[in-house]
Amino acid sequence: MSALRPDLAIIADHVAAGASVLDVGCGDGGLMAALRDTKQARPRGIEIDGTNVAAAVARGLSVVQGDADTDLADYPTDSFDYAILSQTLQTTRAPDRVLDELLRIGRRAFVSFPNFAHWRVRASLLWGGRMPVTKNLPEQWYDTPNIHHLTVDDFRAFLRARGITTEGAWFLNRGRRTSAAAANFRAEHAVFLLRR
Amino acid sequence: MTAAIVSASTAIDDSRFGLARTARLSGPLALDGGGSLAAIDIAYETYGTLAPDKSNAILICHALTGDQHVASAHPITGKPGWWSRMVGPGLPIDPDRHFIISTNVLGSCMGSSGPASLDPVTGLPYAMRFPVITIRDMVRAQALLLDHLGIARLEAVVGGSMGGMQALEWAATFPDRVEAVVGIATTARHSAQNIAFNEVGRQAIMADPNWRGGDYYATGQAPTAGLAVARMAAHITYLSEAGLTGKFGRRLQAREAKSFGFDADFQVESYLRHQGLAFTDRFDANSYLYITRAIDYFDLAEAHGGRLADAFRDTRTRFCIVSFDTDWLYPTPESRIIVHALNAAGAEASFVEISSPYGHDAFLLDTPELFRVVDGFLRAGESR
Numbered sequence: 001m002s003a004l005r006p007d008l009a010i011i012a013d014h015v016a017a018g019a020s021v022l023d024v025g026c027g028d029g030g031l032m033a034a035l036r037d038t039k040q041a042r043p044r045g046i047e048i049d050g051t052n053v054a055a056a057v058a059r060g061l062s063v064v065q066g067d068a069d070t071d072l073a074d075y076p077t078d079s080f081d082y083a084i085l086s087q088t089l090q091t092t093r094a095p096d097r098v099l100d101e102l103l104r105i106g107r108r109a110f111v112s113f114p115n116f117a118h119w120r121v122r123a124s125l126l127w128g129g130r131m132p133v134t135k136n137l138p139e140q141w142y143d144t145p146n147i148h149h150l151t152v153d154d155f156r157a158f159l160r161a162r163g164i165t166t167e168g169a170w171f172l173n174r175g176r177r178t179s180a181a182a183a184n185f186r187a188e189h190a191v192f193l194l195r196r
Numbered sequence: 197m198t199a200a201i202v203s204a205s206t207a208i209d210d211s212r213f214g215l216a217r218t219a220r221l222s223g224p225l226a227l228d229g230g231g232s233l234a235a236i237d238i239a240y241e242t243y244g245t246l247a248p249d250k251s252n253a254i255l256i257c258h259a260l261t262g263d264q265h266v267a268s269a270h271p272i273t274g275k276p277g278w279w280s281r282m283v284g285p286g287l288p289i290d291p292d293r294h295f296i297i298s299t300n301v302l303g304s305c306m307g308s309s310g311p312a313s314l315d316p317v318t319g320l321p322y323a324m325r326f327p328v329i330t331i332r333d334m335v336r337a338q339a340l341l342l343d344h345l346g347i348a349r350l351e352a353v354v355g356g357s358m359g360g361m362q363a364l365e366w367a368a369t370f371p372d373r374v375e376a377v378v379g380i381a382t383t384a385r386h387s388a389q390n391i392a393f394n395e396v397g398r399q400a401i402m403a404d405p406n407w408r409g410g411d412y413y414a415t416g417q418a419p420t421a422g423l424a425v426a427r428m429a430a431h432i433t434y435l436s437e438a439g440l441t442g443k444f445g446r447r448l449q450a451r452e453a454k455s456f457g458f459d460a461d462f463q464v465e466s467y468l469r470h471q472g473l474a475f476t477d478r479f480d481a482n483s484y485l486y487i488t489r490a491i492d493y494f495d496l497a498e499a500h501g502g503r504l505a506d507a508f509r510d511t512r513t514r515f516c517i518v519s520f521d522t523d524w525l526y527p528t529p530e531s532r533i534i535v536h537a538l539n540a541a542g543a544e545a546s547f548v549e550i551s552s553p554y555g556h557d558a559f560l561l562d563t564p565e566l567f568r569v570v571d572g573f574l575r576a577g578e579s580r
Binding site: 057060 | 532551569
């Protein structure tokens with residue numbers, strides 16, 4: 001098995017053994033396979049890209065081709081111990097509604113996203129005057145799937161406003177953990193564990 | 197791929213197993229339409245060896261005009277089995293691993309009871325006196341066959357098109373007997389457009405003067421013209437516009453210029469005429485009427501209070517649903533309806549839309565992504 005992306009490794013580390021998990025935007029199922037093999041979890045996935053879905057099903061995973069914006073409504077309330085949304089929030093049309101659905105379907109939710117207030121992004125805008133194209137945000141403005149950029153502080157404010165409980169938060173810079181204190185400036189990625 | 201590759205069951209001491217079998221199953225088989233059949237014949241084949249714990253049985257369900265010859269040569273056409281790309285050694289459904297059962301559905305004409313069978317009361321072919329049957333009746337007949345074979349549970353039921361309807365019906369009607377369902381290019385209910393196409397086919401058959409209200413068996417003149425037209429109309433729905441354009445375009449058939457007549461000027465006409473005529477060699481017109489009717493009547497939600505999710509309530513069956521992006525007979529939204537219901541029922545489900553130029557027929561053709569998906573899905577169940 002190839003090494004998990006750092007944000008996925010954090011999620012995999014913190015999922016309880018034997019849990020039921022819905023991975024929304026599961027790609028080719030890397031995290032699901034890790035959860036199944038190392039945590040004896042019962043993972044299911046949703047993924048929008050058919051080639052990824054076929055690859056995931058071919059490795060024996062239960063994945064449904066679908067769209068986080070429209071297809072989460074089908075799932076019954078409290079049907080999973082965890083719902084996971086990794087690097088997908090910023091690509092949804094209605095992130096607030098997707099988060100509501102996530103916390104309805106899962107008793108807990110993991111959410112990871114790229115932080116648009118990372119200093120390198122700020123520098124690109126401030127000094128370059130151009131929409132940032134970085135390793136984590138590699139697409140040009142016209143073809144990026146990231147249509148709802150957000151920052152760590154945006155997300156914290158959103159959680160406060162919605163009364164959502166944060167059970168854990170992890171921040172990553174160049175694949176390594178960084179402190180929560182200056183996360184809005186220093187973290188490229190954030191991972192939150194949430195509860196209604 | 198030939199029939200020789202796929203050997204008959206090695207349990208040769210049991211005459212129930214092997215190629216070209218027919219079982220007389222004593223009824224009565226109560227039918228959805230209200231009547232019953234006192235006894236039925238089901239023609240079937242088995243491939244591979246039943247495991248000592250009987251855990252490796254896979255039932256394959258065929259489409260409208262398919263049959264039990266899933267991986268053996270067709271006795272009339274001599275062509276390889278209709279799913280010899282899916283079923284065979286080293287393929288996703290593998291006689292070296294699985295005990296494979298393939299039946300001819302009730303109402304068909306390849307050895308199972310249908311309108312061409314003799315009515316024991318009159319000693320004459322049933323013709324239109326055969327009771328109208330449903331997909332669920334077909335499935336109940338298959339369950340009787342499994343009882344006869346001593347198989348309580350299936351590792352999987354696999355089917356495309358009408359075969360997928362049977363697979364879904366298996367999960368709804370016999371949830372404790374099915375561990376996994378693979379439904380390919382299928383639907384949970386026949387749409388108005390689907391019914392309309394079937395009705396065109398039926399009317400073509402019934403408008404053929406040789407049809408004679410269905411009593412043509414003794415005349416030596418079957419309604420082949422009508423059946424051929426039915427097949428031609430249906431065949432269009434199995435292909436895609438892009439596929440037809442790519443294969444034929446507007447090219448002319450063995451001529452330099454248009455004839456300004458009604459010959460088959462265009463290649464596509466010639467192809468369809470050939471498909472229609474060839475079909476009449478191997479299929480009974482009355483069976484075509486009965487099976488298309490069963491398909492029209494199929495609405496899995498209807499039998500469960502109109503809520504499809506209730507057909508799968510508390511199910512422990514795993515599901516794999518596959519659609520093709522160019523299939524306009526059972527397009528992807530039909531599969532999504534099934535998947536939504538499975539999700540609402542909390543079922544363990546996989547679903548993928550595979551890209552293919554071949555339209556509905558993609559499930560029968562060389563579609564490597566389909567084979568990978570089915571292989572991975574079946575193996576995941578076997579490793580539990």
